Amino acid sequence: MLFGPLSTSLAPQVKSSRTLLKWITPIANWYANASGYRKYGFKYDDLLCEENPEVQRALSRLTPREAYDRAYRLKRASQASILHAPLSKEQWMQPSEDIRYLKPHVVEVMKEEAERKMWDTVAVERK
């Protein structure tokens, strides 16, 4: 992927401006709900493209509980997809529970990779 496994995001810039944050937050919430993944019981990080080494490594760092819950959500959503219908409303993902459980691990892995690359290509000077 062009910008790494997490793609690009303007969220840090938006968050740094209070006015902008106030304007954009309702739109962002509407958009997240409208995209429909919550109706299938997903968290946003379940949709992260996992077919690359960084995310695979991040997935291996989840706690056993987190990994189990993720697999459960994926299975439940597959079943819903076969039935061509969203889950019943009480099974929808609540916005409060839709947290980025995988992103911190991916960021950590990417940092490690960057550091490895830095040490592999570092130019040493004797002071």
Next chain:
Amino acid sequence: MLAARASTARNIQRIARSFATAVDTAGVKVASVNYNQPTSSVTVLVKAGSRFETKDGVANALKNFAFKSTAKRSAIGTVRESELYGGVLSASLGREYLALSAEFLRGDEPFFVDLLTSFITSAKFTRHEFEEYVLRLIEADTEAAVENPTSRAIDVAHSLAFRSGLGKSLFAPAHNSLTVADVKAFASSSFTKGNVAVLGTGIDQSTLSSLVEKAFASAPSASTTSSTSPTSYFGGETRLQSHHGPQTVFIGFGTTGSPSASLAALSAHLSPAPSVKWSKGISSIATGIPEGTSVQTVYLPYSDASLFGLLVQGSTAAGVKEAGKVAVQALKASASGLKEEDLKRAIAKAKFNAASASDNREGLVAALGSKILGGSDVTLESSFSSLDALNTSTFSKATSSLLASKPTYVVVGDAHALPFADELGL
């Protein structure tokens, strides 16, 4: 020639005196010795050996966590940066101490002292590092220990001899339930200032002191030390089936209290290792044992107990039985009294062993670690004078009281064919 001898003796005395006394620096004990070696080394000793562990194998896990990420640098940064400096990092675990060492060129000490101390003050103990790297190292340690009959026999002998405390294994159980939280808790309880000593070789005492002071300036001032109940000796017999390596029998005896000179002399007296290459040596064990077998003396002094033993190894169980009989006979003979010149020879050998051990770095750390953390003065002279004070009557008294205790008897190999303790005359 005599003059030359006398000057060597004086040199030894001078070196012994110039060995730094432990200085308290920001609550941490620092000792350093500088013979103008071309390289320097710094060892951080922590009272976090297997003796103090709260859960089986957690000390081994902590050892294998050494040089992983800290608040100052990541694991890869630690390795790559010390490679750029040309240093060598190592961690080793004893029953009483965990030693983290760095060897490096003179002048690079600010970096390496910072590297070692940052593990003590700010190690991160991340869960993913534990699962991705440390667990495998723990497993490898355990597997290597099980496959090596010597280390297995001595490890089991400790647990028979001392049960808890010093009897705890250096290795994690093969199927353990260690978690990173256990390691973290063990580290936070043992990485306190009172538990840490820094030993340097080839580095100025004042330089090392100032570096250590800077490193521990921000560390919490709690200076509690790890403590366990005093060791007592039990002894016992066990037989372990093993298909790796030579047939092995360990015949050991333990004492409590601080290590005595008579045990060092006994070990030197019984040791069949020849002083001249390609010869058999004149010890009664060396001349008596059959071909294809070997006997080694094992003398392991700890702060409040010591274990002395004979490790008999051979390719066949029958040969080991013969050699074991000879070894036990020699042990009993030395308890019933030693000739004056034999004792003199043993004392000279023990003195040489003590002196040459403090020649290399590992020996220095092993010999001085307990003394420094114990807070006593650090000299070779004291161990020399206690060896000199031995005479035949004190020696035979100490040895016979040692043999009066219940033996620690461990068999590793073909457990059906190897001899029982009473078959060797114990």
